[in-house]
Amino acid sequence: MIQLINLNETMSKEELAECKEFLDYFGVSYSNETIILTSGGNSCIMNSNTKWQKFLGYSINSIARAVAKELNKKCVWESSEF
Numbered sequence: 001m002i003q004l005i006n007l008n009e010t011m012s013k014e015e016l017a018e019c020k021e022f023l024d025y026f027g028v029s030y031s032n033e034t035i036i037l038t039s040g041g042n043s044c045i046m047n048s049n050t051k052w053q054k055f056l057g058y059s060i061n062s063i064a065r066a067v068a069k070e071l072n073k074k075c076v077w078e079s080s081e082f
Helices: 013-025 060-071
Strands: 034-037 074-077
Touching (some): 013 060, 034 060
């Protein structure tokens, strides 16, 4: 059985590390005081055969928001200005 990440609870150090690895894979930086959310980050993990099974039903942005909360950082939407 797959043990899903529960973003409604405080994360353990292990869960936070897994979330950071997830964000690294999708190219979302959490190293600055602000985490940038993008429209591409609205994609949800839906394939149960993926390496990221623990994140089924969550979007990339929802994981970024959870990490931001744990690290006391802000999230902002990427500017669409060119």
